[in-house]
Amino acid sequence: MLLDRDEKIQNIVAAQIIRVFYPFVIAKTETGQFLKVNLSDTETNDPLFWDELVSILQARLWVPIGRKYHQLLDDGWLVEPAIV
Numbered sequence: 001m002l003l004d005r006d007e008k009i010q011n012i013v014a015a016q017i018i019r020v021f022y023p024f025v026i027a028k029t030e031t032g033q034f035l036k037v038n039l040s041d042t043e044t045n046d047p048l049f050w051d052e053l054v055s056i057l058q059a060r061l062w063v064p065i066g067r068k069y070h071q072l073l074d075d076g077w078l079v080e081p082a083i084v
Contacts (some may be wrong), residue, residue: 012064012073018056025053027065035070043072 012048015027015035023044025037043049056063 009065013067015065016060016062017053020050020053020057022050027063029065035065037065037072038070040071060084 008053013029013035015029017025017037018028018034019026023039025039029035029038064076065071066073
């Protein structure tokens with residue numbers, strides 16, 4: 001089964017971080033839509049988090065973002081296997 005058809009994957013959008021400037025993060029999706037990434041208070045106040053965002057920006061990595069709330073996902077691209 002393709003992961004693209006999994007219901008959980010439908011709630012995730014792939015995006016590249018294109019701007020990092022405290023306290024904002026802007027990402028661009030595969031379809032060209034720009035999103036303001038919503039950050040938690042913990043993320044906003046964590047200097048290591050901001051350093052890693054700059055590293056992701058420079059590496060031009062694709063990151064998973066929740067489609068509805070525009071938040072970075074803790075578990076990345078992982079999907080729990082279906083129990084048969």
